[in-house]
Amino acid sequence: MCGIACYLTKINGDRAPVGNKVLHMLNALSLRGPDSAGVALYGPRSKHLLLQVKLVDTLGEAESNNLQELADHITNVVGKTADIAEVSRTAEYLRLKVSFGGDPKTLERHIESADKEVEVLSMGYSLEITKQVGSPVNLDSTYHLDDFCGSHGIGHTRLSTESSIDLSHSQPFWSHGNPDLAIAHNGHITNYRNLRCKYEQNGFHFYTQNDSEIIGVYIGEKLSMGMTLAEAMHASLRDFDGSFSYLAATEDSVGFAKDPFGFKPLLMTETDGFVAIATEELAIRAAFKGNYNVHEAPAGEVQAWQL
Amino acid sequence: MATIDCFDKTVRDVNTKLRDFVSGGKNDIHIINPESLHNLAVAITKAANITIDGSVGYYCAGMIDGPTIRINGSAGWGLAESMLSGTVRVNGSAGNGAAAAIRDGTVIIEADAAARLGVSMKGGLVLVGGNCGYMAGFMGQKGTLIVCGDVGAGFADSMYETVCFVGGEIAELGTDAIIEKPTEDEYSYLSRTLTLHLPTKMEAPGFAIDRFKKVISGRKLWNFDNQDWETWREAM
Numbered sequence: 065m066c067g068i069a070c071y072l073t074k075i076n077g078d079r080a081p082v083g084n085k086v087l088h089m090l091n092a093l094s095l096r097g098p099d100s101a102g103v104a105l106y107g108p109r110s111k112h113l114l115l116q117v118k119l120v121d122t123l124g125e126a127e128s129n130n131l132q133e134l135a136d137h138i139t140n141v142v143g144k145t146a147d148i149a150e151v152s153r154t155a156e157y158l159r160l161k162v163s164f165g166g167d168p169k170t171l172e173r174h175i176e177s178a179d180k181e182v183e184v185l186s187m188g189y190s191l192e193i194t195k196q197v198g199s200p201v202n203l204d205s206t207y208h209l210d211d212f213c214g215s216h217g218i219g220h221t222r223l224s225t226e227s228s229i230d231l232s233h234s235q236p237f238w239s240h241g242n243p244d245l246a247i248a249h250n251g252h253i254t255n256y257r258n259l260r261c262k263y264e265q266n267g268f269h270f271y272t273q274n275d276s277e278i279i280g281v282y283i284g285e286k287l288s289m290g291m292t293l294a295e296a297m298h299a300s301l302r303d304f305d306g307s308f309s310y311l312a313a314t315e316d317s318v319g320f321a322k323d324p325f326g327f328k329p330l331l332m333t334e335t336d337g338f339v340a341i342a343t344e345e346l347a348i349r350a351a352f353k354g355n356y357n358v359h360e361a362p363a364g365e366v367q368a369w370q371l
Numbered sequence: 372m373a374t375i376d377c378f379d380k381t382v383r384d385v386n387t388k389l390r391d392f393v394s395g396g397k398n399d400i401h402i403i404n405p406e407s408l409h410n411l412a413v414a415i416t417k418a419a420n421i422t423i424d425g426s427v428g429y430y431c432a433g434m435i436d437g438p439t440i441r442i443n444g445s446a447g448w449g450l451a452e453s454m455l456s457g458t459v460r461v462n463g464s465a466g467n468g469a470a471a472a473i474r475d476g477t478v479i480i481e482a483d484a485a486a487r488l489g490v491s492m493k494g495g496l497v498l499v500g501g502n503c504g505y506m507a508g509f510m511g512q513k514g515t516l517i518v519c520g521d522v523g524a525g526f527a528d529s530m531y532e533t534v535c536f537v538g539g540e541i542a543e544l545g546t547d548a549i550i551e552k553p554t555e556d557e558y559s560y561l562s563r564t565l566t567l568h569l570p571t572k573m574e575a576p577g578f579a580i581d582r583f584k585k586v587i588s589g590r591k592l593w594n595f596d597n598q599d600w601e602t603w604r605e606a607m
Contacts (some may be wrong), residue, residue, distance in 0.1 A: 078404070129537070129595075193479075274501075323507070324488070324505075325486075326467055326485065326486035326504065327503055329447070329448055329466065329467065331447070332464070340488075344407065344409075344429070344447065345407035345426055345428060345445070345447055346406055346407035346408060346409070346428050348407075349406045349407045349425075349426065350406065357445060357463055357464070358407075358426060358445050358463075358464075359445060359463075359483060360447075360448075360462040360464065360466040360467060360485035360486075360504075361485075362485065362486070362504050362505070363485075363486045363504055363505040363523070364505070365435060
């Protein structure tokens with residue numbers, strides 16, 4: 065019973081209060097699952113590649129000094145192939161801004177070779193993913209996302225039903241190897257094992273045991289074949305079995321897909337100024353005052369917005 | 372008029388207060404600032420006029436017996452689920468499973484209803500001014516389901532004796548559902564019902580009562596017959 069939320073501005077370019085709105089919606093959804101919470105926020109496009117690197121799965125006090133050493137080591141590794149414009153560390157995250165002209169997958173591999181728990185959680189020119197174990201109410205107090213401005217964002221609050229509760233299994237998921245592509249999912253992809261097997265045979269590496277990870281891999285593959293986000297999501301309705309409502313976002317588009325049986329709720333509103341989507345209407349009402357209509361997205365529906 | 376402000380109250384507080392008002396004989400109750408809270412006005416078992424000013428969350432007006440509840444907004448999943456009697460009117464749209472398993476009473480959704488509208492209804496009237504989603508009327512046992520607009524796929528699947536009327540297009544009939552032309556009596560029933568509950572629909576340009584189709588069970592699934600094996604296989 066996870067909760068997902070999405071906000072996109074239609075009038076404020078990349079200066080909308082994306083952090084504030086997505087956090088508000090997530091807080092309202094927190095009762096749907098307090099196991100982990102996260103946001104994928106899209107700010108103004110940077111000429112640098114932004115990386116959020118997870119240093120460890122769980123942060124213990126004793127590890128704090130070692131983490132700085134690990135962070136320095138990763139920074140050195142990255143510095144050998146890219147120009148580093150900015151480095152900072154908050155809790156278990158290392159955040160890097162780099163100029164890098166090569167294949168993002170190579171950069172990711174270099175970073176992740178530093179330690180077995182090290183993982184690049186997001187990479188992109190406008191995307192930044194921040195997530196943590198626990199309820200969404202703690203997210204802002206740790207990472208101060210409330211004043212994040214941008215064009216759109218998606219969020220997730222999780223009730224774990226199958227796989228582990230740790231940072232790697234928290235959502236939104238970045239689609240590894242695909243800068244700026246992120247997804248958030250509520251439901252179960254029941255043919256996940258078969259799909260995963262197929263992708264693994266083709267050389268894809270999976271980071272978690274979470275069925276939702278397949279969505280990012282799938283959409284990433286379809287986008288790389290030249291499909292638009294909407295086309296990729298439409299295709300997923302044919303290829304995914306199970307119950308799902310999911311959100312997917314790229315640097316300049318965002319959309320939702322709902323399974324053909326309509327097993328999972330998804331409420332949405334679209335006004336002249338914004339689009340808001342959430343698992344429960346109360347999340348939309350909590351974040352946006354005023355008069356507007358909210359309706360349930362139909363079963364088997366895909367809708368995507370191009371910025 | 373009695374008013375309950377949901378601001379800063381839990382659902383339990385709101386429902387307790389509402390129940391106190393109803394059992395205290397208050398007949399006209401307004402609930403304000405609902406902000407899409409779940410489970411509002413459930414299990415109210417006495418007659419009363421309850422107006423909710425704003426959208427409601429899941430399972431609003433479930434298991435009621437007698438009250439008239441008006442929602443000035445939209446409703447989430449499971450609106451009026453398992454109601455016994457009374458009237459529920461939403462002037463916006465409703466989420467999945469509206470009017471599921473109702474035994475009697477009237478549910479009016481002025482805009483659209485999502486998937487699984489009126490599934491397993493055992494009586495009563497469900498009336499939708501707009502369109503409805505997938506699988507409406509599934510396993511309906513009795514009662515009447517009227518949708519003025521279009522209906523989604525799997526419509527009226529595996530029904531018993533619910534009678535459905537559709538003013539728009541049917542995306543796809545469910546298993547064992549058949550279309551019939553309504554009788555003159557049924558057209559006149561539709562006119563009376565729409566005039567009573569959705570008069571603006573009747574006055575809308577282009578509205579024509581003779582566009583309505585009647586959908587009922589073909590009764591092939593009522594008793595097992597080897598010759599109907601294909602129908603059964605499809606239904607399963």
